[in-house]
Amino acid sequence: MRLFRPLLAVAALALAGCAAGGDGTGEAAVPSTASGSLEHLAAEARCAPDLQTDADEIRQALCERGEERYVLATFATDRGQREWIDTAKDYGGHYLVGRKWVAVGHEDVVTALRATLGGTLERGAAHARHGG
Known part of the structure; x- marks a missing residue:
């Protein structure tokens, strides 16, 4: 859906670059x-x-947590949410996913938000490009 493409730019900006790997659990x-x-x-x-x-x-806002920024979005439908997440994950990043909402930001930010909002952590694709 073309509607979601402009929203990805906002999410990508909020991520402020590629997140480093690591799985601090x-x-x-x-x-x-x-x-x-x-x-x-x-x-x-x-x-x-x-x-x-x-x-x-979709309703989407920028939020701040300390010096970190993240995107908080709510969706009218489960399907719209899943389509948005599936497309956004191509750009990498970390996602905290709830029913009809998502928070997108650095791993430490979404992990900290999880202690308040609950939800499931998901990770986007790596930013490494493969030749071919």
């Missing part, structure tokens, strides 16, 4: 996955959301 107790509006999720994460996209299919 300091697993803490994960709460039940949060749900609700973008504003509700942002409040749970103690974020004052800077709304970037407000459409029927």
Whole structure:
């Protein structure tokens, strides 16, 4: 879907470059996955959301956690969310995924958010290019 391509640029900018590899798994107790509006999720994460996209299919905002920025997005449908994530993962990055929402940012940021919002961690493709 062409609608989601401009949103990927925002997500890529929020990632501020390629994330380094590593799988620090300091697993803490994960709460039940949060749900609700973008504003509700942002409040749970103690974020004052800077709304970037407000459409029927997706609402997307930039948030800050200390010096790190991340994207918080909510979706009208599960299918729209999965299509967005599947396309965005081609650009790498780290994703915290809940029901009809996603947070995208550096690994340490989404891991820390998980302690508040719950959800599942997913990782995008590596940024390495292969010749061919």
